[in-house]
Amino acid sequence: MAETKEEPRIGVFICHCGTNIAGSISIEEVKKYAETLDGVVVADEYQYMCSTPGQSMIIDAIKEHNLNGIVVAACSPRLHEPTFRTATQEGGLNMFRFEMANIRDQNSWVHMHDWEGATEKAKDQVLIAVAKARMLEDLQPKSVPVEHSALVLGGGVGGMQAALDLASAGIKTYLIEKAPTVGGRMSQLDKTFPTLDCSQCILTPKMVDVGRHPNIELRTYTEVEKVEGYIGNFTITLRKKARGVLDPTEALERGIVGGGCNGCGDCAEVCPVIKPNPFEMGMAPRKAIYIYHPQVMPLLYTIDFDSCVKCGLCVDICGPEKRAIDLDMVDTFEEIKVGTCILAIGYDYIPIEQKKEWGYKRFDNVITGLEFERLICASGPTGGHLIRPSDGQTPMKVGFVLCAGSRDNTGGVNKPYCSRFCCMYSLKHAHQIMEKIPGAVPYLFYMDIRSFGKMYEEFYYRIQNEGAKFIRGRVANILEDPITKNLIVNTEDTLLGRPVSMEMDMVVLAAAVQPTPESEKIRQMFGVSKSQDGWLLEAHPKLNPCGTTTAGIYLAGVCQGPKDIPDTVAQAEGAASAASIPIHTGEVQLEPYFAQCMDDICAGCGLCLQQCPYGALDLIEKNGRTVMEVTEAKCKGCGTCGGFCPGGAIKMQHFTSPQICAQIDAFLLKGGE
C-alpha cells in the first residue's frame, strides 16, 4: 500500500566466499562503490556472509543504522536467500526487505580470469540490487493447510515401499499402477544380486501388504489423467481403465451380493483368444482375459479389449452368482485430493535391435537380460530350463554383452550414461548358468565391471572363482552360423591385445535402460523437469535427491536415474519421509509472490482470465463494479497476467513494475536521469 514513503536506508554486504568471489573481484572496490549509491547507509564485506558472524553483521547493522533494506552480494538465492531472509527478520525487518545480487555463479565463476571486467559487473549487479531494495515492501507469506493424504504413482518396488512407509506413518495413500497388478520390473526377475534371494519371494510380502494395508487405496489398471493444484492441495483425476471384470466391492455396488472376481481362472480357460504375455516378454501365451502370473495383486482378471472378440464364453462360465465380467465396461474417472505426490514410474529398455551389429531380433539365440530372467525363472515359460530359442537345446557356452547401449555416445537409441545394474545382473546370470547347467561356461564381454555396492565386489570374486570367463573388450559384432544358429562374437581381448572370435550357443545383451514412454507426459502433468538424458530431475543431486523443483512432488527409483533394488528402496523411503513432512506439519508457507488486482484501476474486462495457466483468476462484483480477484493459493506468480493487463491493473508482488523499471533504469542510466 502507498503508505508514508519512508526514506530508503539500505545496507550492502559483500561476501568473499573464500576466494570464490574475492579471487576474481575486487571486494574493496565494490564496497566503496556501494557506499556512493543513493540510499545506501552502510556497506561492509566479510569472508563468509552465510556464517554466524556474517549473519550477525546484518542483524547488528539493521539495529545500529536503522536500516529498512538489505542487499547481500554473494552466491545464488537458491542457496542462501532463506539464510539471509532469516537474518533480516532477526534484525527486526520484514524478511522480504532483502535482495540478493548473485556475484558468484553469475559473475566470478564465469569471469574467473577477468579481474577488471568482473569487478565492473559486480558493481552493476550491486547497483541493480540496491535500486530494487529502495522500493521493497513488507509482504506476508501465506500459509495453506495440507491435505492429509498422498499419492504414489507406480506400483513397482519403489512405489510400494514409499506407499507402505507413508501409510504406516498414518497417511492415507493412493497407490496408482497402470498395469493390472503391482510388482513392476522386480516381479519379472528370477533372483536378486548379490544375495541370490528369489525376487518374487521377497517382493510378494510387500505386494500382499499394499493390498491389505488399511491406509492404502490401491488403484491398479489406472492412470493419472489430470493434475491440478499445488503443494498441500493437489486435485488429481484418475482414469480407471475398463478392466471388464468387477472386484467383489464393485460387484456389491451393483447389487451383486457375494459376487465379483475371485480369481478362479475359469474364464481364461474358455477364452478362445491367445496373445503373447508381456510379463513373460512375449515368450508365453495369455488369453484375452488374463492375469500376468499367479501371484498378482490384486488377484483379479483383466480383459484386453483390444483383442477380446466379445464371444461371451467367459461371461457364461463365470456364472450368475459371481457375475464378475462386464464386456461393456468403459473407463471411469475418479477425483482424489492429496497433499503430496511421489513419482515412482520406473524405466524401460532401449530398443536394442536398433544396434544392428548385435543382431537382436535377427538372430534367434540373441536375447536380452530380461528375457534371460524369464527363461531361467522356475515359474517362467520354460519352468526354469534355459534353452536356446532356435532349437530348444541347452546352451553350454553363453556370451554376455555388457554395456549394450550404455556408455555409448552415438546417436539414436544409445545412452551416454552407465545403466548401473547390468554388471551385477550379468554376474548373477553367469552364476545361474553354472549352477543350473553343469559344465556350462559363461563368457562376460565387458569394459569395466562396476561392482560398487555392499558385498558386490565379493560377489564378483565369487563368480570368477566359480569359473566364469571375463574378456575385457566391448563386442564389435555378432554373426550367426546359419545352419547351427550358433553365434560368433567378435571383439578384442584388450588385455592381451588380440582379436577374439568366439562361437557361443547363446548371447545375452545387457541392454541399456531409458525413461518409460509415459515419462514425458507424466512429468509435464506434475510440472517436473528432466535432466539432459531424459530422467526426471531431482531438486539437488546431493542435498535433495528425492525432491523436485515443484513443491510437493517427490521422486523414487529409476525414474530419477538408473538404480538397483537397494538404492530404489532407499530412495523410496527417503521420498516417503520427505513427502510426509508437509502432511504432518499440517500447513505449508507459500511465498507471497502472487498477483494482486488494483481494484480502482481494473476495468473488469476479464481478458486476463484466459491468460492464467493455473485458473487462479475470477471476476467478482465489488462495490458495484466488476473487478478481477486472485485466488492466492492457486497463483504461482508467473506474471503472465501482470504483463498482459491492458490497464496495468495487476501488481506482481515482489516483482512490481516500478521495482523492475527501477532496476532497468539503474543499469541503463547508471544512477543518472
Place this chain on the structure above:
Amino acid sequence: MARVKEYGNAELEEKLRDTSYYANDSNPQFLEDVKKLSRTAANMCYQCGTCTGSCPSAPRSSYRIRLFMRKGVLGLEQEALNDPDLWLCTTCYSCTDRCPRDLAPTDVIMAMRNLAFKIDIVPRNFLKTVQLIYNTGHGVPNNDVNRAARVKLGLPADPPTTHSYPEFIPGIQKIMDFYKMKENADRILAEESK
C-alpha cells in the same frame, strides 16, 4: 632416467631393455595435432576394443588400432609414428561406424600418417604409389592381364579414367605438386637408395 645399462653386449642390451615409458616420453602437442588433423576428439578414447574387434586387418596382422588411439592419448609420438603397423589400415571405417564414443579412429590413423609423412616416415610402397598416380593417374595402373580380362568380359581394354583420357593427368599432377607429394616421394626414395 637411467635407460641405457651398457652391458657391452648388444643381445643382452636388447633383452634387458627398459620398456617403461616416462613422463617426458609424452609429447602433449602430438595429441593436439592428431585432434586437429583428424577432426575427432581422439583424447576421448576409453579403450573398449570395439575398433580392433571390428578391424578386418587385426586378425591378419599385428595392426591394433586401439593401441594407436592409446599412443595418441598418451602423446607417445615417436612410438606411434615409427610403428610400421600404422600403414596397415585399409580405411574401411568399420571402427568409426561402431565406436561407442562416436570417434573416428580411421581419421586418427590418417592424421598420424600425415604427421609421419612430414618427418619422412613413410613406407616405400606408398611412395611408389605416389609416383604411379603422378605418372598415370592410378595407384594401380592397368596392365596386360587386366586388359585381357576386361576384353573377355566385353569391356573396353582401358577404363574411362586417365587411361582413356590422359589429358587429365596434368590436372592431377598440379594438385600433387601443390602438396609437394611427388617431389618428396622422389627425394625420400633417392635418399633411401643412397
